Amino acid sequence: MQRLVGNDAVARIFDRPEHRAERGSGAGIAVARMMSVAAFNDQIQQHRRGKKILPVQQALAEYHALSVEDYEGRSAKLELLQRTITTYLERSKTKEHREAVEQLSSEAGREPALKLGKLLRMARRHEAVYRRLLEVKARPDAVEQVRLLQRAHDEVLALTSAEQDDDLGLIGVGVLDWITQIAGKMITTGNAAQQHRLGEGDVDKLAEMAADDAVPDVTRNILRELLANRGIIDYRSGTPGTTLSSDPEGRKYTLKNLAGQPLGTPERLGSLAHELTHVSAGEAYENTPVLLLLRRNLGDDEIRDVVRQRSEVLDRLNALVDAHPGLDPQRVETIKWKLSYGGSGGKVETYAQNYLRAGKIDQPTYDALLRYENLAAPRSGVLVEFDTVLNQLLVWFHLWGIDQRSELYGFTLRAAERQRRERRG
Ligand SMILES: [Zn+2]
Known part of the structure; x- marks a missing residue:
């Protein structure tokens, strides 16, 4: 192993006491870098436990239930966890678990799965659109090209309305322009058929x-x-x-x-x-x-x-x-x-x-x-x-x-x- 800053960081993570307990539990390599459910419960038990903390506990448990390699799934659960933490901090009057949830939120923000999972989800969405666009290039018939582009445009609109994606948004604008160019050529060349x-x-x-x-x-x-x-x-x-x-x-x-x-x-x-x-x-x-x-x-x-x-x-x-x-x-x-x-x-x-x-x-x-x-x-x-x-x-x-x-x-x-x-x- 080379001595790199990143390796040190990983070593430090695995050495933290709350994670040590999870090693050797049959999973082989220790993987959980996020606080475990047990460690989180330990922290909040020092206080009176209200109902408002339950969604946070639930989201953390759902995160840990996923397989390590399920980056997309884990990323989605980390986002859910962060939303439940924000809601807790907004709604809880006493905020007695503030310290514990803030630590959890910061760990979630540093977890590599958060970004990689997001990227994989985005790649999947983009791939479908890119494939359609390459298909257009392969078609000789202008009418078919326009129809495929209209479909690609609809797909982009559906994806960008479900989730903010500036890159796809720009692709949508480009696809619309492409449709207009092909249809415009049908007009300028007088191709009535x-x-x-x-x-x-x-x-x-x-x-x-x-x-x-x-x-x-x-x-x-x-x-x-x-x-x-x-x-x-x-x-x-x-x-x-x-x-x-x-x-x-x-x-x-x-x-x-x-x-x-x-x-x-x-x-x-x-x-x-x-x-x-x-x-x-x-x-x-x-x-x-x-x-x-x-x-x-x-x-x-x-x-x-x-x-x-x-x-x-x-x-x-x-x-x-x-x-x-x-x-x-x-x-x-x-x-x-x-x-x-x-x-x-x-x-x-x-x-x-x-x-x-x-x-x-x-x-x-x-x-x-x-x-x-x-x-x-x-x-x-x-x-x-x-x-x-x-x-x-x-x-x-x-x-x-x-x-x-x-x-x-x-x-x-x-x-x-x-x-x-x-x-x-
Ligand atoms: Zn009219």
């Missing part, structure tokens, strides 16, 4: 949802309605949007969706359901190329009523999102942004101007649309973006695992179902 195939793959995913018993019936009915139009749509990559197709050779509608979205597949499938709802409304109401989400030929008062009712629904949803417990802040922000988008002003007018400029509508249609804008001000968004947003929320809520019994989910289901009946009626 690839874009269509990519879009159809996501439509298939919504079809799986429509067939899934775990999805609320209201959502499944809506998805079936949306999917009925899947064959009259050309799918393209790009900023989400739906228009009547200008290509006489093409299908009736052109629907764009973004392949790379920050919150991954749930966000992407939500925006797809949103766009498919525009198609559904276009088919149901045949109400101008702007795809207004209401019956044609409504009177002024009827339009005002629609705007008022829908605005109330959006306001209520806003309040329910705030009151919903445990929602991830990024999701809250995404929902709120979408709700404000659904109720924003000037939207019908903006659409009308763009369409007029592009020669997609004539002046009388433009004038008719301006009437809608004026009647709905300042929230004309609800006339083009209401059913769309509700259906989008239903897809998110399911894929995010929001509690179906919550008021937020229930209210959204009821509002979306009312709109489905409207479109059908």
Whole structure:
């Protein structure tokens, strides 16, 4: 054995009296560097023993019950032990075991298994992601590449939401960029077939949802309605949007969706359901190329009523999102942004101007649309973006695992179902 500082340290550890007792107990080499359960109990027995110290004793016993080579397991138990110690110091009024738990905490902090175990856990998480990325490089087909990258991105999001991991977080950002690059190339090279195939793959995913018993019936009915139009749509990559197709050779509608979205597949499938709802409304109401989400030929008062009712629904949803417990802040922000988008002003007018400029509508249609804008001000968004947003929320809520019994989910289901009946009626 070389005389190194580290060896000295190890020798000192093994020589400490509380550890000596554990040697020769059949385990061969002495391994426990942490205080034993017996030694800890000895220390705290000098005081009155309250209930608050029990979790610390329990965590220490669980740590010692593990095999020495189980670095990942031991690391997790050391973290648990440190949490129980913090809780003890926060909650115990007398803190009579302060000295003993502080010694334990310091030993836990120095235990090599703490860091090595963490590193092994991290390596395992990273390995799965790295493998997927190498798989992407080996695929010749751009559509398959994007799908694999979307999966890798979802995996990174799940891992980083479960545990802070800055390296993986950066990988996630890179993967998102990679997806955007490949999809962008499909657009710049005008590869319509690839874009269509990519879009159809996501439509298939919504079809799986429509067939899934775990999805609320209201959502499944809506998805079936949306999917009925899947064959009259050309799918393209790009900023989400739906228009009547200008290509006489093409299908009736052109629907764009973004392949790379920050919150991954749930966000992407939500925006797809949103766009498919525009198609559904276009088919149901045949109400101008702007795809207004209401019956044609409504009177002024009827339009005002629609705007008022829908605005109330959006306001209520806003309040329910705030009151919903445990929602991830990024999701809250995404929902709120979408709700404000659904109720924003000037939207019908903006659409009308763009369409007029592009020669997609004539002046009388433009004038008719301006009437809608004026009647709905300042929230004309609800006339083009209401059913769309509700259906989008239903897809998110399911894929995010929001509690179906919550008021937020229930209210959204009821509002979306009312709109489905409207479109059908
Ligand atoms: Zn929209």
